[in-house]
Amino acid sequence: MxxxxxxxxxxxxxxxxxxxxxxxxxxxxxxxxxxxxxxxxxxxxxxxxxxxxxxxxxxxxxxxxxxxxxxxxxxxxxxxxxxxxxxxxxxxxxxxxxxxxxxxxxxxxxxxxxxxxxxxxxxxxxYYRRTLPYFVKLKELIDQKIIGDIRLVTVQIHYNPYSEEIGENAQPRWRVDPAVSGGGHFHDLASHQFDFLEYVLGPIKSAQGMARNQAGLYEADDIVVANFEFESGVLGTGSWCYTLNKEQRLDEAQLIGSKGKITFSFFERFIIKVEAVDAIGEYLIPYPEHVQQPLINTIVQELRGEGKCPSTGETGARANSIMDLIAKDE
Structure with a gap:
């Protein structure tokens, strides 16, 4: 086809x-x-x-x-x-x-x-981040080794979707019903993160973590912590907490290398910050109007025999495999 x-x-x-x-x-x-x-x-x-x-x-x-x-x-x-x-x-x-x-x-x-x-x-x-201009630029900086050889990845997502988005007294939605979603907000958001990290850093060979429900607002986990290791030797750590107040809201990731670090956001901010031995600066790259359009374009090109889409069933399954390893202790 x-x-x-x-x-x-x-x-x-x-x-x-x-x-x-x-x-x-x-x-x-x-x-x-x-x-x-x-x-x-x-x-x-x-x-x-x-x-x-x-x-x-x-x-x-x-x-x-x-x-x-x-x-x-x-x-x-x-x-x-x-x-x-x-x-x-x-x-x-x-x-x-x-x-x-x-x-x-x-x-x-x-x-x-x-x-x-x-x-x-x-x-x-x-997994449209593989083609979004913001993340295309991030991959370019990684490939150029602007911060040298990457040693460590850190990922943090802290916020409360209910108090901030749909009200303190709102009833839980399908995203926190494991029978429907497979887990909670971790499964929804971390899937994007692990997919992109593997895209730019290669396969994750091992992962482990703890998933708990601390606040009792719904059945799914509301806090997850994890460690993971890439086949390249890069180590990673992450924390996902969904019961904090809006003053504690945080969406930040860092790539730490032998010559500096890159700080970026997976979901909220449009700035990539580089702090390296030979380069210091920021890149402001807003998302396009329709965030999936660049990826859909690659799908159409592949179906027409004119190119390749970077996000397939085989690559997409990897994020689920990693999350299964991390959340199995739940």
């Missing part, structure tokens, strides 16, 4: 992530268009289609997948149905682009990849 002329996307799910991050991008990439959307609520699916200029809408996954015009499927749902929907789409001969995390655990990821291998249908995962 690498000689398609026009990529006609069908989208399963029309939640918040599709409003700006992904949905509009499908029709802004050359030789690509969003032709159908599916939602469980007919009212919401119809409203999304009307607002975004999508010609068709469905309330049935099977109807969307079997639409003869659709030749690629974007799965924008919680992780608990990724395996089921991806399997259906690939067996129907439709290329699949699935949201992250790829599934609830590594076993489900491997099952998805097995279907891709058996059918020959490509599978891609929405």
């Amino acid at each position: 690498t000689n398609m002329k026009e990529i006609k996307w069908g989208m399963i799910g029309c939640g918040n992530v599709t409003e700006k991050k992904s949905g509009p991008a499908f029709s802004k990439v050359p030789h690509s268009s969003l032709v159908a959307v599916m939602g469980r609520s007919a009212e919401k699916a119809a409203d999304y289609a009307q607002r975004h200029g999508v010609p068709k809408w469905y309330t049935s996954v099977d109807d969307l997948i079997n639409d003869p015009e659709v030749n690629a499927v974007y799965i924008a749902t919680p992780p608990d149905v990724h395996l089921e929907y991806a399997t259906k789409a690939m067996k129907a001969g439709k290329a699949v682009y699935v949201e992250k995390p790829m599934a609830r655990n590594a076993a489900e990821c491997e099952a998805m990849n097995q279907v891709s291998r058996e059918t020959g249908v490509p599978l891609f995962v929405a």
Whole structure:
């Protein structure tokens, strides 16, 4: 499936992530268009289609997948149905682009990849930081060895999603229901971090950690600490705490090398700070309007036989494998 002329996307799910991050991008990439959307609520699916200029809408996954015009499927749902929907789409001969995390655990990821291998249908995962200009620049600085040989990676994410985003008395959402998401906010956010770190530093060969629920606000873990080691010998450490007040909010990562360090943010800030023997400075690189558009462009190019997408089912499964190792002590 690498000689398609026009990529006609069908989208399963029309939640918040599709409003700006992904949905509009499908029709802004050359030789690509969003032709159908599916939602469980007919009212919401119809409203999304009307607002975004999508010609068709469905309330049935099977109807969307079997639409003869659709030749690629974007799965924008919680992780608990990724395996089921991806399997259906690939067996129907439709290329699949699935949201992250790829599934609830590594076993489900491997099952998805097995279907891709058996059918020959490509599978891609929405780890879009691999193509965002901010992270492309970060990779460039690493490859240039501007801070020398990297010795240590530190990752910190500290905040409270409920008090800051949806109110103190809000009910927990699907992201902290392990039966749906596979874990908690760690699984949602750390998946992006581990995917990108492996992309720029190579495979992580071992990882261990502790995952606990300290505040009792929901079933999933709300604090995780971890140590990990790359095959290159680089060591890493991380902490993820989701029950702190807004004054303690922190999203910071550091790459510490033999000649200096790079400080950056995985999610919130657009500044890369370099402090090295031969270079001191900052790079301000805001995200594009639709953050998934650069990655979607590479998917379309691969399906047309014109390039390669850097985020596949095989690479996407790695983040789940690492998180499984860290959270298994839970």
